[in-house]
Structure formats: C-alpha cells, structure tokens
Amino acid sequence: MPNSAATNDTLLALEAVLQARKTADPSSSYVAQLYDKGLNKILEKVGEEATETILAAKDLTPDHPQELVAETADLWFHTLVMLAHCEVPVQAVLQELDRRFGLSGLTEKAQRAERTDNG
Numbered sequence: 001m002p003n004s005a006a007t008n009d010t011l012l013a014l015e016a017v018l019q020a021r022k023t024a025d026p027s028s029s030y031v032a033q034l035y036d037k038g039l040n041k042i043l044e045k046v047g048e049e050a051t052e053t054i055l056a057a058k059d060l061t062p063d064h065p066q067e068l069v070a071e072t073a074d075l076w077f078h079t080l081v082m083l084a085h086c087e088v089p090v091q092a093v094l095q096e097l098d099r100r101f102g103l104s105g106l107t108e109k110a111q112r113a114e115r116t117d118n119g
C-alpha cells in the first residue's frame with residue numbers, strides 16, 4: 001500500500017487544528033476568520049492560490065523552486081480548509097489517491113467511459 005507516513009501525519013495533524021478552529025475566536029485565528037466569512041470566501045482563496053501556483057510554475061527557474069513550493073503549500077492549505085468546512089475528511093482524499101495508485105489515468109478514463117456507456 002503506497003503511503004508516506006510523514007506526509008499523511010502532517011495533513012492529519014493540520015486537519016485536527018482546522019477542526020479545532022471551528023470554535024475559535026476569529027480575532028485570534030486566520031482559519032476561524034475564513035470560516036466566519038463562509039464557503040464563498042474559502043473557495044475564492046482556493047481559486048486565488050491556484051492561480052498563484054500556476055504563475056509560480058510558469059516563472060520557475062530550476063535553482064529557485066521555493067516560490068512554487070510556497071504557493072503550492074498555500075493551495076493545499078486552503079483546500080484543507082475547504083474540506084474541513086465541508087465536513088469531508090482528509091482521510092477520504094488520501095484513500096481515493098491510494099485507490100488510484102498504480103492505476104493508469106488512461107485505464108481509469110477508459111473504465112469511466114465504459115461505465116457511462118453502460119448507463
């Protein structure tokens with residue numbers, strides 16, 4: 001089973017913090033401020049960070065990867081806030097990636113088309 005314990009531990013520890021922030025005072029927490037502003041604001045941030053990640057990748061020079069690393073971290077962080085707000089566990093996404101692991105995207109796409117054809 002493909003699994004990076006360090007990566008999963010970090011994501012799951014962060015998820016626990018994001019859950020705890022649901023009862024935090026917005027004046028003391030960026031995450032609580034996002035929850036307070038609601039889903040549209042969270043989605044706006046996900047879109048903004050996705051755009052910034054794309055721009056960082058386009059401007060990437062091999063000896064300076066840090067900007068792309070930082071923007072990708074911002075994007076992942078805001079998607080985790082989105083999942084927490086929507087009550088979707090991070091574990092469900094990790095399990096879905098594990099389920100897909102080793103399955104070619106082309107094979108999966110063909111299976112999807114077959115399922116659609118069969119109603």
Ligand SMILES: N=c1c2ncn([C@@H]3O[C@H](COP(=O)(O)OP(=O)(O)OP(=O)(O)O)[C@@H](O)[C@H]3O)c2ncn1[C@@H]1O[C@H](COP(=O)(O)O)[C@@H](O)[C@H]1O
Binds near residue numbers: 017021028030073074
């Ligand atoms: N990983 C992060 C993290 N990554 C990015 N950010 C914040 O996300 C924001 C995104 O950057 P922007 O420049 O777009 O922010 P901004 O201009 O203030 O945003 P807007 O006013 O435009 O909405 C910044 O304020 C970053 O500090 C994060 N804030 C929090 N975390 C984690 O979440 C935990 C809880 O945070 P708090 O709820 O603030 O305690 C922290 O301990 C961290 O582990």
